[in-house]
Amino acid sequence: MNIDIGENIKTQAQTLLEKGEVRCFIGFEKGQFPFHSPPAFIDKAEQAGQLVWDDFCIANLSKYLINFSHLEGKIGLVVKGCDSRGIIRLIQDNQVSREKLVIIGVPCRGMKDASRAAAGMEEITTLPLAEKCTGCLYPNPIVYDVLIGEKVDASPKQRFKRVEEIEKLGLDEKYAYWSKEFARCIRCYACRNICPACNCRSCYLDQHRVNWNGKAVDVAENVNFNLTRAIHVAGRCIECGECERACPVGVPIMAVNRKIIRDINSLFGSYEAGVDLEDKPPLDWYRAEDPDGFR
Template identity: 35%
Template sequence: MSDYTQKIRETAKKLLSEGKVDAVIGYREGTLPLMAEPCLVKDPEKVDQLVFNSFCGVNLANYLPKRKDRVAVVAKGCDSRNIALHIVENQVDRERLFVIGAPCTRMVDRRKVAAAVGGREISGVSEQDGKLTVSGPGYEQTVDKKDVLQDNCSICIHRNPVLADEMLGEKLPEQEADRYADVREVEAMSPEERFAHFKDLFSECIRCYACRNACPLCYCPTCFVDESKPQWVGKSIDPTDTMTFHFLRAFHCAGRCTDCGACERACPVGIKVRQLTRKLEKDCLGLFDWEAGMNPDVRPPLDTWRPEDPEEFIK
């Protein structure tokens, strides 16, 4: 059992039995190897289902808006940045929220693990010292965790929570990373090439909206694709409609996306949807020196105006 698991249970038990919160939002052991399921615990006697491991990739900030009760939530670095954004955007009340901060040990991409063991059936997995021991019918294989991280985790530069009422451990060292190598490749394309690239990227989309629904930013009461009076975008898998959904969704996340990777992690057909959001992240960094969710007291650049905002694009 990881140290975090033990501490989360202790904290949850204390908060619930002292009546400081009505519920704790955390993760419980998945029914599948390499998975953990978000769960809500209200009973202090049931905190032992809570766990923390390398498979807690779901962003729990997604479960906070519209809650009326007092909750505690387990938050990795990215989750905490989304909580900060929720606070700025008036989606959660800081006073009613208890943040259990988890300096993040980086999350594993289960598809990469599956590929690393050659697509063989995985019936069990254990982790120790940066290694995953994966077992299945007739085999056991050890893989380096760093080789099977979620793409966003491998380039993450903010693994430590930006806000917390209690921390599960000491802050962990941050890394330096080139976050935009693939974005630069797309930027270097001609408009025609770029359009073809995106058309191909989204060609397998089945419009299930897992990317949107896994995203803590997507809390609109009615998403533009679900509007029917007027209907802005068609609902079929027509390529134009599908791309319109993805482009507009990404633009709606501009200056707000924390690159938590929830969208890509959720996609059942493996579309690299972060290519769009990271281009916007790169632009916001370059144009406004802005990283989303680092401070719950500062409004994001796209809903503020400053005299020094760049305006070279305006003729």
């Protein structure tokens, strides 16, 4: 099944490059380890054979489109359900235009947790589903030009489980919990750089002369950073979970994002980011009936 999909992706990429329809094709290739399938950038048709599709094609390739937005010509790329939501995010945020993309969609059964294999804790054959895939609502690409493989059913497990667990804590316990989690943050900004919703041309974190956020790494500045970023992507987070996967020290970033998603849904009505191109994020505009109470 995976081999068929992989072969099909190769053929698609090869054809697009041969015909000159795309200037570059972004997919996955095999890395140093069997549990690594890093992003691949294919410029020539004869390199298309490098492309693969397996259980480790976990990266959200949509973010890389930002690097091509100023260039002429089209880009082809492979997307899973979550990645396609990233594309909608970027289109809605005016970062890329749909016309410049050739999207090869692949329904996704969930990717495997390579971190356990890298640490030598688990054999590659018994790896569990990656954490980011356990709450997936949209395994099938939402926007695509070509769909490869059969659609799969979403079986999201406990999307808000961690949120509910944390909500049960008392105020002091919550403070202690988050202080401990954020204290580990090393401020590498992998969460920001990998996030399709973090697409500001100049991030407030890099504006050190203004010093919105001190560069010191301590609980106060780390909380400031983590919560500010969460609020910046509020209503725009597409739940791909890449931030939490990229975090080297395991900060439960998606628990914050999902808390905000749930709050937005209860305040402004049900909304799913990156699902409908015409449906703008609730915090992007104002309706007279928006709640204006202070909670």
